[in-house]
Amino acid sequence: MDKIKELLQEYPAVKVFGGAGIIIIIIILTVSTIYSVEVENIWNRLVHPKTESQSDPNSGDDGIVVQPSETPFDAGSEFETEEPIETEEPIETEKPIETEKPESSFDGKELRGTLIGEDSREETYVPQQTGIYRFDFDIDSVKKNYLFYIIDSADEELTSKYYSDSDPAGTTVTLESGREYTLIVKSEESDEYDEVEYTITVNVPDAINIVEDNEMKGKIRYVDQEIEYVYTAPKSGIYRFDFDINDVNQNYGFYLCDEKEEELSNKEYYNEGSTLELEKDKEYKILVFQKEGLPEYDISIGVPNDIKKVTGNKIKGKLKYTDQVNTYYYTPIKTSTYKFNFGINDVNNSYNFVLLNKKKEELINTTSGNEERTVELKGGERYEIQIKQDTGYCSYNIKIALYKE
Numbered sequence: 001m002d003k004i005k006e007l008l009q010e011y012p013a014v015k016v017f018g019g020a021g022i023i024i025i026i027i028i029l030t031v032s033t034i035y036s037v038e039v040e041n042i043w044n045r046l047v048h049p050k051t052e053s054q055s056d057p058n059s060g061d062d063g064i065v066v067q068p069s070e071t072p073f074d075a076g077s078e079f080e081t082e083e084p085i086e087t088e089e090p091i092e093t094e095k096p097i098e099t100e101k102p103e104s105s106f107d108g109k110e111l112r113g114t115l116i117g118e119d120s121r122e123e124t125y126v127p128q129q130t131g132i133y134r135f136d137f138d139i140d141s142v143k144k145n146y147l148f149y150i151i152d153s154a155d156e157e158l159t160s161k162y163y164s165d166s167d168p169a170g171t172t173v174t175l176e177s178g179r180e181y182t183l184i185v186k187s188e189e190s191d192e193y194d195e196v197e198y199t200i201t202v203n204v205p206d207a208i209n210i211v212e213d214n215e216m217k218g219k220i221r222y223v224d225q226e227i228e229y230v231y232t233a234p235k236s237g238i239y240r241f242d243f244d245i246n247d248v249n250q251n252y253g254f255y256l257c258d259e260k261e262e263e264l265s266n267k268e269y270y271n272e273g274s275t276l277e278l279e280k281d282k283e284y285k286i287l288v289f290q291k292e293g294l295p296e297y298d299i300s301i302g303v304p305n306d307i308k309k310v311t312g313n314k315i316k317g318k319l320k321y322t323d324q325v326n327t328y329y330y331t332p333i334k335t336s337t338y339k340f341n342f343g344i345n346d347v348n349n350s351y352n353f354v355l356l357n358k359k360k361e362e363l364i365n366t367t368s369g370n371e372e373r374t375v376e377l378k379g380g381e382r383y384e385i386q387i388k389q390d391t392g393y394c395s396y397n398i399k400i401a402l403y404k405e
Contacts, residue, residue: 106183111200115146115187123183130177131205134222137161137169140197145188148200153180162188163198172224211286214301220252220290229286233278237304240321241265242273243297250293256286269297275323310385315398319351319389326387330400334379337403342368342396349392356384368396374403 105112106123113121127133135148142164149160150173158181161171175181187196203222211231218227233239243254254274256265259282265274268291278284288297302321310330317326332338342353347369355364355375363375363383367390377383387396 109202109204111183111185111198111202113185113198115185115196115198117194118187120184120186125181125183125202126179127175127177127181127204129205129207131174131228132172132224132226133175133205134172134203134224135159135170135183136201136203136222137163137171138199138201139163139169144194144196146196146198147184147186147188149184149186151182151184168223170223211301214303216286216288216299216301217297218288219296220288220294222290222294224290226287226289229288231284231286231301233280233282233284235304235306236280237277237327238323238325239276239278239304240273240302240323241276242300242302242321243267243269243271244299245269246296247293250295251291252295252297253289253291254286254299255289256284258285259283261285269295273322310400313400315385315387315400316396317387318395319387319393321393322389324389328385328387329382330385331382332377332379335377336379337374337376339372339374339401339403340364341372341399341401342366342370343398344368345395345397346392349394350390351394351396352386352388352390353398354386354388356386358382360384 106125108125111121111123115121135150137146137148139146145162145164147160147162148171150158152158158175159171159173163169183200185198185200187194203225205225206227209216209227209229211229216229220227241254241256243252245252251269254265254267254269255263256274256276257263264276264284267274288299300321302324304324305317305326307327307329310328315328319326340353340355342351344351350368353364353366353368353373354362357363358381364373366373387398
């Protein structure tokens with residue numbers, strides 16, 4: 001027990017617990033450097049104490065030689081060897097080593113990337129609008145080529161086009177809103193080291209427009225684009241759709257159909273316009289579609305006037321658009337011969353004058369240049385008068401009087 005007390009005084013890191021003849025010794029290392037003989041010497045001191053004759057003359061008073069090891073053990077450092085570790089077999093990893101693939105990106109508007117050899121890329125696309133889509137192709141060198149195709153959710157191919165197949169390069173296809181499609185780009189370069197940089201621009205159709213203020217204005221943005229409008233006729237009668245464009249070297253088309261999808265008009269800008277008879281409160285579908293270039297368009301709608309009753313002996317009005325027809329009802333007071341005098345504000349322009357009886361038979365059909373016409377009318381019977389645009393646009397003033405010889 002005296003030896004243990006001496007040991008405790010000399011080595012504070014040693015803790016002793018015991019009882020009933022059992023002694024437990026715990027050595028606590030509290031420093032970062034471990035000396036090479038501490039544990040062994042402490043044990044020898046307890047179990048095999050030396051006599052003085054056994055003491056090392058170079059030791060301390062207690063005969064224990066304590067020398068620090070040449071290299072301290074640092075638990076926080078990495079294990080190092082003088083030479084690299086060699087194994088008989090190649091090092092294996094849980095996953096195969098992957099090489100970096102060329103970057104590819106798709107933000108819903110532009111698909112771009114690089115293909116190597118016969119590489120290919122796939123992207124999923126879900127349109128937000130039903131309509132005609134245009135996929136325009138670009139490439140880093142016209143000497144190279146790639147194939148682009150689209151597959152729908154039923155694995156049916158909707159389009160397949162090579163970069164070199166068309167001018168301008170691209171493809172047009174009708175897609176449905178909310179349906180999933182797979183866009184695939186495949187290199188056509190046989191050399192496994194050849195790279196093809198591609199860019200495919202997705203042109204998305206516009207939402208359906210409602211015609212307001214009897215005018216349609218816009219710009220065609222891509223090849224084969226169709227811009228759809230819905231027009232509700234405010235009145236029954238003859239309508240005029242006049243076409244304008246920002247560049248006469250370009251062209252666009254105009255299509256109109258009724259609620260039954262029956263075609264009523266299919267024209268081009270070169271036709272200058274379209275005249276149609278529409279019914280009040282009926283909806284009509286209008287398409288403005290790309291023909292040549294990417295022009296800006298302006299289509300104005302001439303709306304007919306309401307039918308008016310003639311009161312007194314004068315009819316006044318204006319003709320403001322091509323093929324305009326202003327309609328009037330006239331009921332003579334008594335049966336007699338009546339004279340119609342055709343006044344106009346500009347003799348360089350003209351209008352047509354048509355008079356119909358209740359059976360829709362023509363009694364007069366003439367132009368304003370004839371100045372006046374006479375006709376016998378029945379008192380109390382309603383007649384229809386039509387003033388039609390002929391040359392230019394003008395104001396008219398028509399006088400009605402009993403004819404006197």
